[in-house]
Amino acid sequence: MINYFKLAYRNLGRHRRRSLLSGLALAMGTALLMFLAAFFQGEMRSAMESTLRLNSGHIQVRDADYDPDKLSVAWDYLIEDPEQVSAQIEALDQVDVATPRLFASGIITAQNDSVGVQIMGIDPASRANDPYRHLVSGEFLMADDREGILIGYPLAQNLALNVGDQINLLVNTSDGTVDEQLFTVRGIYTTGTTAYDKGIVFLPLKKAQAFSGAGNRASMIFVLLKDREQAEFVAEAIPSQNFKVETWRELNSLLVLVNDFSNAYLTVINLIVLGITVTVIVNTMLMSVFERTREIGILSAIGMKGRQIIAMFLAEASLLALGGVTVGSLAGWALSAYFGKVGIYFGDLGLSADMLLEDRIYTYLTLESAINLIVTAFVFTLIASLYPARMASRMEPVEALHSAQ
Amino acid sequence: MEVAKLTDVTRIYKIGEVETRALNGVSLTIESGEFTSLVGPSGSGKTTLLQLIGCLDQPTSGKVIIAGKETTGLSRNQRADLRKGTIGFVFQFFALIPTLTAYENIEMPLLLNGKTAAQRKQRVMDLLSAVGMTDRANNRPDQLSGGQQQRVAVARALATDPKLILADEPTANLDTENGEQVMEIMKKLNKETGTTFVFATHDPRVIKYASRVVTLHDGLIEKDSKVNGK
Numbered sequence: 001m002i003n004y005f006k007l008a009y010r011n012l013g014r015h016r017r018r019s020l021l022s023g024l025a026l027a028m029g030t031a032l033l034m035f036l037a038a039f040f041q042g043e044m045r046s047a048m049e050s051t052l053r054l055n056s057g058h059i060q061v062r063d064a065d066y067d068p069d070k071l072s073v074a075w076d077y078l079i080e081d082p083e084q085v086s087a088q089i090e091a092l093d094q095v096d097v098a099t100p101r102l103f104a105s106g107i108i109t110a111q112n113d114s115v116g117v118q119i120m121g122i123d124p125a126s127r128a129n130d131p132y133r134h135l136v137s138g139e140f141l142m143a144d145d146r147e148g149i150l151i152g153y154p155l156a157q158n159l160a161l162n163v164g165d166q167i168n169l170l171v172n173t174s175d176g177t178v179d180e181q182l183f184t185v186r187g188i189y190t191t192g193t194t195a196y197d198k199g200i201v202f203l204p205l206k207k208a209q210a211f212s213g214a215g216n217r218a219s220m221i222f223v224l225l226k227d228r229e230q231a232e233f234v235a236e237a238i239p240s241q242n243f244k245v246e247t248w249r250e251l252n253s254l255l256v257l258v259n260d261f262s263n264a265y266l267t268v269i270n271l272i273v274l275g276i277t278v279t280v281i282v283n284t285m286l287m288s289v290f291e292r293t294r295e296i297g298i299l300s301a302i303g304m305k306g307r308q309i310i311a312m313f314l315a316e317a318s319l320l321a322l323g324g325v326t327v328g329s330l331a332g333w334a335l336s337a338y339f340g341k342v343g344i345y346f347g348d349l350g351l352s353a354d355m356l357l358e359d360r361i362y363t364y365l366t367l368e369s370a371i372n373l374i375v376t377a378f379v380f381t382l383i384a385s386l387y388p389a390r391m392a393s394r395m396e397p398v399e400a401l402h403s404a405q
Numbered sequence: 406m407e408v409a410k411l412t413d414v415t416r417i418y419k420i421g422e423v424e425t426r427a428l429n430g431v432s433l434t435i436e437s438g439e440f441t442s443l444v445g446p447s448g449s450g451k452t453t454l455l456q457l458i459g460c461l462d463q464p465t466s467g468k469v470i471i472a473g474k475e476t477t478g479l480s481r482n483q484r485a486d487l488r489k490g491t492i493g494f495v496f497q498f499f500a501l502i503p504t505l506t507a508y509e510n511i512e513m514p515l516l517l518n519g520k521t522a523a524q525r526k527q528r529v530m531d532l533l534s535a536v537g538m539t540d541r542a543n544n545r546p547d548q549l550s551g552g553q554q555q556r557v558a559v560a561r562a563l564a565t566d567p568k569l570i571l572a573d574e575p576t577a578n579l580d581t582e583n584g585e586q587v588m589e590i591m592k593k594l595n596k597e598t599g600t601t602f603v604f605a606t607h608d609p610r611v612i613k614y615a616s617r618v619v620t621l622h623d624g625l626i627e628k629d630s631k632v633n634g635k
Contacts, residue, residue: 010504303489
């Protein structure tokens with residue numbers, strides 16, 4: 001049997017620089033696409049994790065009439081005896097942690113500056129609040145603290161606040177009036193998401209309830225599951241009488257949509273970039289066919305069939321693709337691995353709580369997307385190379401021999 | 406025994422609106438073991454006739470029978486199949502594959518014919534020896550002189566032990582000494598193996614070796630004579 005790859009290797013070696021440049025074009029295309037895939041996946045992963053971890057959780061249980069946009073602490077909209085409801089939910093096997101949270105709107109005044117904030121009353125002991133324990137300075141809240149407040153790093157910078165400083169906090173209360181009190185900054189936290197940290201302050205749940213007049217009530221039960229894919233199943237298991245139970249998919253419909261759309265977007269980019277790089281390969285192959293017209297005529301004259309000529313050119317395309325895709329994949333993987341560790345700093349992108357992004361995006365490459373890309377690039381190259389290969393195979397030997405003389 | 410038989414063969418080339426009648430009702434029979442020269446001025450139809458005998462081209466009308474097989478209407482692949490076992494070619498330009506060594510060039514038709522590695526090796530070594538190129542087996546064409554390249558081309562044409570070898574101006578690009586050497590080799594192989602050779606040429610150095618000279622003029626056979634070649 002003819003060793004097509006040996007022939008292909010030697011044929012590619014005739015014009016080393018040209019073959020190298022063609023392979024390099026494919027390598028760069030593959031590396032770029034792999035990095036882009038890792039970037040998009042990292043971005044969506046970050047958005048999903050940040051949004052779920054900081055904002056929506058996997059399931060939220062709220063009063064049937066509660067409107068999360070209004071942050072009302074009127075009793076009619078709150079869940080009564082939330083610790084007991086949380087404990088019942090947490091008893092479900094699939095639930096990792098469930099904790100009550102109370103939201104209220106307020107205004108912080110410090111050193112003649114005022115900023116509107118969202119006040120979140122939390123149970124400091126709950127593991128669900130671990131994302132807020134990353135402190136730039138100071139310490140986390142204690143459950144029985146009645147004067148301490150936890151503020152975000154960007155807010156502290158805006159208002160030039162340090163641990164131990166005092167602020168005046170004004171809150172809209174449950175009876176429709178306002179109340180205010182001096183609090184001491186106990187700690188300054190960072191979640192790595194400026195959009196979140198600049199607008200949310202924490203009080204212990206008991207203090208928040210007392211301060212806003214909510215009594216023993218909470219705005220929601222925040223639930224994290226052991227496996228978020230179980231959300232719909234668990235939501236059905238939670239007694240929904242008087243409660244509205246929503247899963248992370250319902251709470252983040254925009255994010256889910258963007259995530260799905262990003263895959264389609266990435267596919268379009270893949271097709272465009274691969275289309276361009278494969279054009280370079282096809283161009284190289286076409287030049288090769290035209291330059292070797294006489295040889296094709298000779299091979300045909302000594303009995304080489306059309307399919308064998310196709311195989312000879314496809315072997316060349318395979319070697320180019322193998323080299324280009326291998327080098328490109330390694331480069332793309334190395335880039336993705338590097339930026340997966342150090343991240344790419346974007347700062348505050350000003351996104352809403354519907355889609356939170358960390359200030360630093362860490363690339364994330366899945367094996368599946370890497371393999372998909374490698375196979376696509378390889379197959380794309382081979383399919384595109386069929387055109388010059390078929391052109392070569394259809395040459396009449398007499399014409400091919402004549403054209404060279 | 407007839408190796409090739411052409412009956413009333415016409416070949417018309419059409420370029421745009423212009424028709425060129427390269428062969429005009431030629432009938433010719435080549436017998437086994439002949440050493441035939443097709444001679445005539447440029448444009449007389451020598452190369453066209455050779456290409457039709459070699460199944461590289463097809464006639465506009467008429468019948469071409471090679472090794473007892475009617476070739477009219479054969480597909481491109483069927484013609485390739487017929488060529489690879491039956492016909493060997495030697496071209497005017499030194500038609501070797503530049504990326505392959507002398508050994509590999511001779512081996513290529515054997516690969517296309519599905520010969521085993523042992524069969525290929527034996528055959529290639531025998532042929533290299535027959536054309537006096539054993540010591541250049543691993544050289545690529547660009548490391549060989551014109552004469553050496555043409556000797557390798559002759560060896561390649563003989564590789565599959567074909568019934569018929571067609572040579573188009575085989576000495577045109579060779580100096581006198583190398584041209585003589587190549588012709589001596591082909592004549593020797595013709596005598597020893599009985600392989601049929603047909604040349605298209607107007608080189609007197611080739612014609613003097615022929616046992617039959619077919620003269621063409623304006624697409625017609627003007628003269629067909631047996632001669633006492635060298």
